[in-house]
Amino acid sequence: MTALANKKVVVKRKGNIAVYSNKGDYIIHNFILNSWVVLNPEEYEVANDYLFNAVSQIELSEKYNGVVVNKILNLIKLYKINSEKNNEELISNFTDTAKKNIPSAVYFVTTYKCNLSCIYCYAESGPNRSMKEDLTTDEAKKVILDIKGLGTKTIVFTGGEAFLRKDLMQLIEYSNEVGLEVKMITNGSFITNVDIAKKLSSLTKLITISVDSLKEGQHDKNRGRGSWKKAMKAIQLLMEAGGKLKINQTITTNNLDSIDDMIQYTLKNNMNIVVVPASSLGRGKQNAYELNYAQRLEFENTILRNRHDQGQIAKQFSIQQHCGHGLSEFSVDSRGNVYPCKLMHDNSFYAGNIKEQSLSNIYYQSDSFQESRDRHVDNLPICKGCSFKYLCGGGCRAIQWSETSKITGTNTHECVFIKATFVNQMWRYFRPKMEVTV
Numbered sequence: 001m002t003a004l005a006n007k008k009v010v011v012k013r014k015g016n017i018a019v020y021s022n023k024g025d026y027i028i029h030n031f032i033l034n035s036w037v038v039l040n041p042e043e044y045e046v047a048n049d050y051l052f053n054a055v056s057q058i059e060l061s062e063k064y065n066g067v068v069v070n071k072i073l074n075l076i077k078l079y080k081i082n083s084e085k086n087n088e089e090l091i092s093n094f095t096d097t098a099k100k101n102i103p104s105a106v107y108f109v110t111t112y113k114c115n116l117s118c119i120y121c122y123a124e125s126g127p128n129r130s131m132k133e134d135l136t137t138d139e140a141k142k143v144i145l146d147i148k149g150l151g152t153k154t155i156v157f158t159g160g161e162a163f164l165r166k167d168l169m170q171l172i173e174y175s176n177e178v179g180l181e182v183k184m185i186t187n188g189s190f191i192t193n194v195d196i197a198k199k200l201s202s203l204t205k206l207i208t209i210s211v212d213s214l215k216e217g218q219h220d221k222n223r224g225r226g227s228w229k230k231a232m233k234a235i236q237l238l239m240e241a242g243g244k245l246k247i248n249q250t251i252t253t254n255n256l257d258s259i260d261d262m263i264q265y266t267l268k269n270n271m272n273i274v275v276v277p278a279s280s281l282g283r284g285k286q287n288a289y290e291l292n293y294a295q296r297l298e299f300e301n302t303i304l305r306n307r308h309d310q311g312q313i314a315k316q317f318s319i320q321q322h323c324g325h326g327l328s329e330f331s332v333d334s335r336g337n338v339y340p341c342k343l344m345h346d347n348s349f350y351a352g353n354i355k356e357q358s359l360s361n362i363y364y365q366s367d368s369f370q371e372s373r374d375r376h377v378d379n380l381p382i383c384k385g386c387s388f389k390y391l392c393g394g395g396c397r398a399i400q401w402s403e404t405s406k407i408t409g410t411n412t413h414e415c416v417f418i419k420a421t422f423v424n425q426m427w428r429y430f431r432p433k434m435e436v437t438v
């Protein structure tokens with residue numbers, strides 16, 4: 001185990017305030033409002049006396065430099081560090097909002113069949129998956145219309161491989177006709193010419209291509225021989241056609257050193273990117289290619305460095321109570337089954353089928369969705385007592401479920417990385433030019 005695993009994150013805690021140490025500084029965090037300040041040791045002495053020892057401003061000015069005292073107290077006031085607001089109001093507001101929430105996006109898994117068999121596929125898609133029970137074109141159009149009826153703005157076509165449906169373009173066109181914003185996720189294998197690229201670019205808001213490395217061998221070890229060339233050809237065609245692109249990169253032991261190059265590539269070409277370590281979902285349960293502790297540490301440091309370089313750090317007063325499953329998004333599969341998350345296509349989360357019930361009734365009335373909305377950080381056994389809960393939101397529930405066998409479970413080993421990353425992001429908010437590692 002490394003020093004990170006044995007490091008005590010919280011130095012001190014009282015009421016709404018927790019203190020963390022980092023790079024010789026102290027982070028004072030109001031974890032209910034999710035606001036914080038970063039102070040050097042001398043400044044922290046002033047804040048500690050004021051916040052924890054109830055020393056008055058007059059006494060502080062007599063004990064310390066008056067200019068320093070005023071600076072620290074003004075920072076505490078500005079970021080509302082000593083606010084005693086409790087989380088009952090936050091819970092109440094969240095519950096009220098969840099009851100009348102309109103999902104912002106629905107994932108339509110058009111088929112479970114895929115031309116690839118990626119080693120970590122959460123859906124366990126592949127060439128052997130059947131399409132016999134997949135929805136007809138008319139049934140799929142009804143799903144699209146029902147999604148629009150919920151007030152949802154975005155539909156995301158995914159799979160399996162969505163292009164294996166011969167009516168995919170027809171469904172995308174219909175989504176545009178009813179006023180939905182269309183996004184899609186594909187491995188790129190079937191975007192083979194300029195006509196397809198132009199049509200797809202004109203009909204979609206965002207196209208996500210799965211690419212794990214700029215090195216052909218690394219990518220193909222994860223996703224299958226020949227898949228890299230097809231994905232890169234698709235990207236080139238879509239760029240030439242003016243499509244808005246995003247890259248999904250999954251990191252395994254095969255491509256751990258590929259992150260920096262991929263991020264620079266996406267920045268250069270004005271693409272979005274999401275980089276994630278392979279999880280234990282689906283085929284990932286085999287764990288043969290999952291990162292070990294040292295490799296995960298390397299991954300986190302690489303992501304942290306790039307996130308800071310791009311200005312992506314934690315935000316003050318931003319409250320995250322939920323990962324979004326069954327709330328801001330959900331999933332309809334190729335057979336019409338509805339689940340609270342595209343990663344939770346398991347019988348235990350089944351909410352209903354659009355052939356038997358309206359999508360609106362499933363979303364607002366089913367036990368599965370109501371349980372999903374109630375599953376926020378103040379109800380999760382380990383999360384509810386954590387000072388990082390409104391930064392983390394409890395993490396991805398699907399991954400936590402996969403790793404703990406409980407939908408309300410928490411993988412505390414994962415928390416080590418999450419907390420260390422947030423501490424560094426909070427510190428970097430006030431120390432933007434300093435070097436940082438987990």
